[in-house]
Amino acid sequence: MEKRQKIYEGKAKIVYSTDDPGKVIQYFKDDATAFNALKRGTILGKGVVNNKMSAVLFERLAKAGVPTHYLGTLSEREMLCRRLDIVKIEVIPRNIVAGSLAKRTGLEEGVAVKPPIVELFYKSDPLGDPMITDEHVRMLKLATPKELVWIKRMALRINALLRPLLKRKGLILVDFKLEFGRAGGKLYLGDEISPDTCRLWDADTLEKLDKDRFRRDLGRVEEAYQEVYRRLVGSGS
Numbered sequence: 001m002e003k004r005q006k007i008y009e010g011k012a013k014i015v016y017s018t019d020d021p022g023k024v025i026q027y028f029k030d031d032a033t034a035f036n037a038l039k040r041g042t043i044l045g046k047g048v049v050n051n052k053m054s055a056v057l058f059e060r061l062a063k064a065g066v067p068t069h070y071l072g073t074l075s076e077r078e079m080l081c082r083r084l085d086i087v088k089i090e091v092i093p094r095n096i097v098a099g100s101l102a103k104r105t106g107l108e109e110g111v112a113v114k115p116p117i118v119e120l121f122y123k124s125d126p127l128g129d130p131m132i133t134d135e136h137v138r139m140l141k142l143a144t145p146k147e148l149v150w151i152k153r154m155a156l157r158i159n160a161l162l163r164p165l166l167k168r169k170g171l172i173l174v175d176f177k178l179e180f181g182r183a184g185g186k187l188y189l190g191d192e193i194s195p196d197t198c199r200l201w202d203a204d205t206l207e208k209l210d211k212d213r214f215r216r217d218l219g220r221v222e223e224a225y226q227e228v229y230r231r232l233v234g235s236g237s
């Protein structure tokens with residue numbers, strides 16, 4: 001697979017074209033941002049952790065029948081993916097109150113969300129990714145009503161698959177962000193599933209083992225990413 005030009009550079013990843021128009025390469029960087037890039041930093045080794053963890057989880061989801069963009073791992077930081085036309089919605093399943101949900105509802109961090117819910121955010125950097133409703137999705141033509149039903153159902157299914165898998169590794173899946181995209185008239189799960197895009201708490205101590213350590217200056221950021229890697233990838237999962 002030949003790597004061609006850079007198509008897009010995001011905050012944490014670079015996407016390259018390949019000699020196959022239907023395939024791209026995602027390169028995972030160590031760069032970290034928070035609060036719509038107001039805060040910037042580096043988390044050493046993060047790209048490797050996010051690439052490998054995403055690969056492990058995409059493979060597990062694919063085995064369970066979830067269509068994903070993952071096609072293979074090319075190197076420590078490079079993943080071969082199906083090229084998607086990304087749906088501009090950040091899809092957030094939540095099992096436990098944390099982050100912006102705590103701020104918006106006044107509920108305390110740590111309260112169980114039963115049954116789990118799915119929130120939608122408009123993927124727009126200039127607007128700072130505001131929360132949107134199904135009606136906004138329809139109004140903005142971000143997805144058809146049929147696509148949105150499928151996306152929300154799939155997000156809950158992915159949550160139901162990942163929660164027990166992570167629990168077996170001593171990790172509580174608090175909430176996480178998914179992105180979907182279209183290719184050849186079908187929808188696929190895209191992007192990544194990593195400590196950048198998930199809240200993961202240690203099942204015994206409730207210690208935060210994700211990007212909140214960077215967002216909130218909690219220290220031991222690299223150590224948290226390495227611990228998640230050790231549990232999910234290092235052990236052969």
Ligand code: TMP
Binds near residue numbers: 100176196198199
């Ligand atoms: P939130 O509580 O800030 O809305 O975040 C919900 C989840 O989404 C959390 O697991 C972190 C993830 N997330 C991203 O992946 N990218 C983002 O830009 C933000 C704000 C959150």
